[in-house]
Amino acid sequence: GSGAAEEALTIDISIFHTENDPFNDIFKEWSEAIEEETDGRVKFKPYYSASLVSLFETLDAVRDGSVEAGILSAGAISGQISEMGLLETIGTFSSEDQYKNIYKDVTPELESLFSDHKVEILMWAPGATETLVLHKEDFITDLGQYKNLSMRTAGRWQGEQAKLLGAMPITMDPSELYLALQNGTVQSTFQTVGLTNSQNLHEVTPKMTALGLSINTIQYVVNPDVWSKISEKDQKTIKKISGEVGQSSYSMLKKREEEALKSMAEKGAEFYHLTDPEREELLKVIQPVNEQISKESAKAKAILEVIDKHE
Amino acid sequence: MESFLLFFAFIAALMLFLTTGISVAVAMGMIGVLGTILFISPNALAQLSSITFSNSTSFVLMVVPMFVLMTEVISSSPIGAQVFRTTQLWLGRFPGALGMGTVLTSTGFAAICGSSPVTAAAIGKIAVPEMIKQGYSQRLAIGATAAGGTLGILIPPSVALILYGVITETSIGKLFIAGFLPGAMIAVLLCLTFLIIALVKPEMVPVTKIKVKWSERFISLKSVLPIIILVIFVMGSIYTGFTTPTESAAIGASTALVIVGAMGYLGRKNILQILSNTVKTTGMFLFLVIGGVFSAFVLNRLGIPQSMASSLLGLDIPGWVIILLINLLLLVLGMFLDPMSILVIVIPLFFPTVTALGYDPVWFGIMVTINIEIAAISPPVGFNLFVLKSVVPDVSLGEIIKGALIFIIPLLIGLILIILFPEISLYLPNRM
Amino acid sequence: MPQEPAFLAKTEKAITKINHVFTFAAGMFILAMVLIITYDVIMRNFFDSPSLWALDLARFSLVYIFFLALAPALQSGQHVSTDIFLAKFSLRTQWYLKLVALMITAIYGVILFWQVTETTLKVFEDNRIFPVAIELPMKYVYMVAPVGALQFIVTAMFCLAVVFFREAPLRQVQKEAIPPKRVINQ
């Protein structure tokens, strides 16, 4: 019972989101539970707003140990870990039950996938439970409206999905999105509720179509050497907590998203929620992109099978 | 207390390196290297590579070569000189006219460019040689351009305001609108500085006493046409939605190439020289950013700015004293860290306290932005200073720093006015 | 004073030549960057056909521009330094400090070379692609990094030799014999 395992271990974790972000509810719940249940032996010290390393550098930084732990997004790493494309696209899940089932079955696959890439994955969570399509004047309810619609998209697979819809995907830095929507450089974009709210995009594109679909996911990872400094007992505790928080992250996020939607509505945003048939029709068009991703490896195929099983 | 000691160690190490006359980029990079090996782990040196690649693939820095190219193209032609001659014909007998013209040109360029050192480099390349030619003191010419460049991040579009908006979830639209009046006010303060110097030390700011015919004045306006076309293309492309601000840099460069080419100034030799200058300035710029970000990474990883901030916030003192202390800390950090690092590291620490004390987030954003404007021109680490040293190589850095110190005064006055009269920043956004 | 060895002049020619080529290549990348984006803006606004590759392609040319520019900027003294402190020392001390500065510069170059080469080997190994719309393998972009960093080291060492052999503090008479061309402006 003596030695390193008994000493308090403080792990620096690089976090791309801000402290006020809805995602932070998840981090707080997770890190507080870990500190409490390991009796203070393991603590995570947050560095918000990518002040330590940028989101795109986080995976490498955690792997080589320049940062001990980090939060990633599937969209930021699908170039390195192609399988993650499946958790980046729009519409991987559309309800809490579906998310929880996928979480349970996909997590072991992700654990072996990430250990192949020499990092330890502890937990993952939705990037958003709700995807908004933003526009100045119109709700985008009919698939025909996507035809030639200029849309800012993030990452490789979102662009593909926009193309499948007949839209014109355009790349730009997130920091330019506000001005671009305001000036009409792009007419529309897919966006998470959290980012729409924090960037105040409702000021420039008050018509928001809520798709009722997820977009992107985030992953908590830790450097394997740091992980091995934790006693087996505490490792088990952390994994247990991660499983619980990971599962409940959907409802935590959902709650914050609902608050954000309400606050944007008070500031003049208007919402249209797709009906079930409308959503089905949309999914039919954008989901084939997953087939494309799953062709990249056997593991991708296995993950897609798990996801499809819970449709 | 330990954090203060480490901060002083950082400063001492930086000074020691700079004493050898080593390039600033290498000095800051080596501090990153030593700090990483001593305090983190040799493995973490990989961070140098990450920072290098992420900055050299960054959207924000993409505008550097393009705006530098635009400036090099313009300054390879007589357009710049003609515009300054026109300014002189019109305002020549007004004390400090050319200096004010430079400040106003910076203000105009700030409206298309979101970066402070890029604005300084662009205006400096053209304006400084002209001002010196007209008999202005080197110090003054350079100081004004360095300070004028800082308007780039106060007048929208602004990288700093966008970053502040995202970190603190403050409306970027409101921040942009809030930047206008303070930006104009600082431009006026910089102009007043010239006026005062012209009255007190007229030998530093020569006034031409030639008689000019009105017809000559009007004919001279023709020479401003190319610049007006350039401005219309670049600003127009952003505000009509044709381009994002980043893309507008490309429009600026191609328009400049077409205009100067059409005027017949783009010989093969000339264009090789233009490209060579652009390449070297870009290389210098990025190397500097990488060194700066790497040393900031180490400071941040050791939690130094964070614990300095929290020991400040732990004091039991009234709100206005906290605001005052925050400003002092920002000014001190601003001497050594690059502006963007300050924003990302320090703002999240102060913001909750400041808003809890009842201060307006938009106002705080403008206040912080003016602080990091000062950071950009305060020695020993000031990006605008380094960039100017590079585009006007014949002037020593010591001379540049002395010039910048003169113009820190109007910026400080601006800062104090913003703090005392929040309405200057809040009047416009509150009417949105 | 140290006698200048014959190889220095020859090396000077070769290094200057390589840096010229690098500068020219980087210049072409800058032009390409401007043209690609201008083309994309025109196609998007007048022909309704935006591209998903233009902005990212332009962005990745910045890596080439930076690494190709690194050594030429060093040779031409573009990397900014401060002379505030230096001017306070005797000429001999200044000379020593200059040598130290260039040695540290070379060491920093070695560390940069070592780190970017490791990253580059990694992206060659796992063949990863950028997380953007175009399917561009990172290796084609990153491979310029070791090349540029290596040339930076070589240039730094060469500058060191030049300062050592040509800029040693001399008696007044000999000083006039130095060619007026300033190779180094560290």
Ligand code: NA
């Ligand atoms: Na600006």
Ligand code: NA
């Ligand atoms: Na400074």
